[in-house]
Amino acid sequence: MKIEQLGETGLIERIVEKFRVNVNKQIVTVGAGEDDCAIMDIGKAEAGHKYFIVTTDMLQESTHFPSGISPFQIGWSAVAVNLSDIAAMGAHPFAFTIAMGIPAHTETAFVDEVVEGIEKCASAYNTLVVGGDITRSKELILTGTCFGFADNPVRRTGAEVGDLICVTGSLGNAALGMNLSLKVPQRVDEVAKKALFQPVPRIQEGIILADSGLVTSMIDISDGLALSLAELAKSSGVGFEIYKDEVPVLSDGIRNAEGFDLSKLGFDLRELAFYYGGDYELLFTMDIKRVRKDEDLLKRIKKEVKMSIIGKVVSSGEGIYFKTEGGKKKEMMEMRGYRHF
Amino acid sequence: MKIEQLGETGLIERIVEKFRVNVNKQIVTVGAGEDDCAIMDIGKAEAGHKYFIVTTDMLQESTHFPSGISPFQIGWSAVAVNLSDIAAMGAHPFAFTIAMGIPAHTETAFVDEVVEGIEKCASAYNTLVVGGDITRSKELILTGTCFGFADNPVRRTGAEVGDLICVTGSLGNAALGMNLSLKVPQRVDEVAKKALFQPVPRIQEGIILADSGLVTSMIDISDGLALSLAELAKSSGVGFEIYKDEVPVLSDGIRNAEGFDLSKLGFDLRELAFYYGGDYELLFTMDIKRVRKDEDLLKRIKKEVKMSIIGKVVSSGEGIYFKTEGGKKKEMMEMRGYRHF
Numbered sequence: 001m002k003i004e005q006l007g008e009t010g011l012i013e014r015i016v017e018k019f020r021v022n023v024n025k026q027i028v029t030v031g032a033g034e035d036d037c038a039i040m041d042i043g044k045a046e047a048g049h050k051y052f053i054v055t056t057d058m059l060q061e062s063t064h065f066p067s068g069i070s071p072f073q074i075g076w077s078a079v080a081v082n083l084s085d086i087a088a089m090g091a092h093p094f095a096f097t098i099a100m101g102i103p104a105h106t107e108t109a110f111v112d113e114v115v116e117g118i119e120k121c122a123s124a125y126n127t128l129v130v131g132g133d134i135t136r137s138k139e140l141i142l143t144g145t146c147f148g149f150a151d152n153p154v155r156r157t158g159a160e161v162g163d164l165i166c167v168t169g170s171l172g173n174a175a176l177g178m179n180l181s182l183k184v185p186q187r188v189d190e191v192a193k194k195a196l197f198q199p200v201p202r203i204q205e206g207i208i209l210a211d212s213g214l215v216t217s218m219i220d221i222s223d224g225l226a227l228s229l230a231e232l233a234k235s236s237g238v239g240f241e242i243y244k245d246e247v248p249v250l251s252d253g254i255r256n257a258e259g260f261d262l263s264k265l266g267f268d269l270r271e272l273a274f275y276y277g278g279d280y281e282l283l284f285t286m287d288i289k290r291v292r293k294d295e296d297l298l299k300r301i302k303k304e305v306k307m308s309i310i311g312k313v314v315s316s317g318e319g320i321y322f323k324t325e326g327g328k329k330k331e332m333m334e335m336r337g338y339r340h341f
Numbered sequence: 342m343k344i345e346q347l348g349e350t351g352l353i354e355r356i357v358e359k360f361r362v363n364v365n366k367q368i369v370t371v372g373a374g375e376d377d378c379a380i381m382d383i384g385k386a387e388a389g390h391k392y393f394i395v396t397t398d399m400l401q402e403s404t405h406f407p408s409g410i411s412p413f414q415i416g417w418s419a420v421a422v423n424l425s426d427i428a429a430m431g432a433h434p435f436a437f438t439i440a441m442g443i444p445a446h447t448e449t450a451f452v453d454e455v456v457e458g459i460e461k462c463a464s465a466y467n468t469l470v471v472g473g474d475i476t477r478s479k480e481l482i483l484t485g486t487c488f489g490f491a492d493n494p495v496r497r498t499g500a501e502v503g504d505l506i507c508v509t510g511s512l513g514n515a516a517l518g519m520n521l522s523l524k525v526p527q528r529v530d531e532v533a534k535k536a537l538f539q540p541v542p543r544i545q546e547g548i549i550l551a552d553s554g555l556v557t558s559m560i561d562i563s564d565g566l567a568l569s570l571a572e573l574a575k576s577s578g579v580g581f582e583i584y585k586d587e588v589p590v591l592s593d594g595i596r597n598a599e600g601f602d603l604s605k606l607g608f609d610l611r612e613l614a615f616y617y618g619g620d621y622e623l624l625f626t627m628d629i630k631r632v633r634k635d636e637d638l639l640k641r642i643k644k645e646v647k648m649s650i651i652g653k654v655v656s657s658g659e660g661i662y663f664k665t666e667g668g669k670k671k672e673m674m675e676m677r678g679y680r681h682f
Contacts, residue, residue: 036429042393052383057474058440088377099399099484143440143484
């Protein structure tokens with residue numbers, strides 16, 4: 001059945017039913033589809049936190065959905081990209097609204113799966129879907145808005161000369177999923193495609209890092225490491241020295257896959273980390289003095305957060321560069337990556 | 342200059358500059374374009390209110406923007422339709438985020454005017470634009486999300502048999518602006534077009550009505566009075582008896598315009614109120630017992646809120662009908678109006 005046959009009211013009822021199930025009635029007095037607005041008990045929602053955190057992201061079929069993505073993964077992504085921004089502040093996500101533009105000829109089953117993806121990603125990160133909107137559109141468009149709370153939100157502005165530059169997880173996995181021209185074993189292709197189609201927001205990592213008190217600035221990597229480094233450097237008014245070989249490229253699952261020989265790819269793997277997007281890892285700086293003062297703390301963090309130190313903060317005049325040949329030469333980083341215009 | 346020449350970073354900087362100006366630094370620690378998320382001091386923002394209110398609305402060029410609307414009015418509308426939902430709860434709006442999908446060939450001057458409209462509507466209702474997103478899209482798309490606070494949010498569910506049914510302002514003005522086939526004086530056309538292109542959210546009216554304690558249910562009228570009556574009746578589990586002649590059709594400014602003869606239009610004006618959308622007035626019910634107990638209170642409200650009593654709540658079994666010929670006959674109301682699918 002097409003959604004135009006179902007009609008607006010039928011479609012809304014079908015969707016909100018999915019979102020109502022998991023809503024925490026203690027906090028959400030009125031949820032999705034129940035009234036003109038959602039109503040939440042602010043005292044119960046904030047749970048003592050000082051700051052209210054908001055972000056919004058619009059995804060569109062023609063720009064954002066890579067070929068081969070499933071409807072479930074489209075819905076998942078619409079939540080995940082917003083959660084990733086919440087993670088970059090080290091905040092606790094709490095509620096989410098979703099506005100959907102849907103072409104009239106769309107199959108109801110397709111919408112059901114998108115909604116399932118939205119619900120699953122939100123509930124995986126303790127986030128309640130409290131409201132939304134549906135309109136008819138030329139292409140599929142999903143605008144998510146996510147709310148969270150934090151006591152010590154981490155800005156992009158706090159990096160200082162001498163700080164360590166770090167990233168969570170590994171980079172380039174989603175990029176490998178985009179590069180169909182590279183011949184890789186089927187298992188590797190599956191893992192890379194999943195990284196691209198169903199990104200994992202680093203919510204827990206962001207909270208641990210923010211709570212540690214060691215982190216001086218943070219941003220999520222959505223359009224490649226190079227652009228995120230540039231953004232963080234600009235916001236903090238600093239430069240970055242990057243240890244190219246320390247940048248974690250591709251997950252262990254991919255690197256160790258049977259039949260996968262990195263050296264035979266004929267492609268500079270670091271390209272994938274620096275100049276392609278879609279990874280949604282966190283890029284952050286750590287106060288070197290505080291790290292030295294309590295080295296056990298960093299060890300404890302490393303047990304909970306998979307992370308790599310990839311460079312150090314230098315003065316803004318030095319720009320962003322790779323240290324090569326035993327530190328004797330500087331190679332300035334190219335500034336390219338995914339841009340919307 | 343086209344926005345594709347300006348580039349993503351240039352475009353964002355240009356836009357956030359407009360939104361930063363009026364941001365209340367006491368409340369908004371981090372505003373639009375400054376970081377991954379906006380950060381607000383929740384204690385200062387909520388100002389003692391108990392409930393957090395959220396709504397989101399997506400507007401698209403092909404569906405929502407009537408022919409002749411200016412870029413300023415497009416921006417204004419994207420905020421106004423969200424504020425109207427906040428008004429329908431009787432809540433105080435506080436902050437707003439805007440996600441924009443913009444075709445690459447759009448002129449920068451066009452975007453500037455849209456942004457101006459967003460800023461002007463938000464600031465007219467004490468609402469801070471705290472964040473947003475920009476992506477490239479096939480057609481212009483604006484998703485607004487609005488946050489507010491309330492102590493006694495008015496639901497759609499509280500209407501009881503015997504309650505008075507009321508509307509704010511007058512209806513059919515926007516509808517007259519849509520009906521180009523009706524010949525009206527230029528001045529009337531201008532007023533009607535403004536009602537259609539630049540809707541006025543009834544924020545102050547909503548707050549006064551909610552604070553009065555007399556209002557038992559409320560909804561905003563966006564797709565015509567008939568559909569809003571149906572929605573309110575369904576939510577409250579009641580029926581409505583409507584006094585057709587009491588429904589305020591067209592504003593005084595239009596009715597009294599020189600050279601405008603309603604009787605010569607050859608068109609049932611009530612059609613405009615019941616079956617066309619775009620008015621964004623509030624439809625609400627009032628507790629008849631409480632009104633009778635304190636008639637001065639209703640008088641005081643009427644001094645501040647332009648409103649009309651258009652019917653009374655009956656049991657759900659009676660449905661929604663017009664009382665005609667001195668109350669002897671029932672004429673069931675047709676259920677039609679603007680629908681998205």
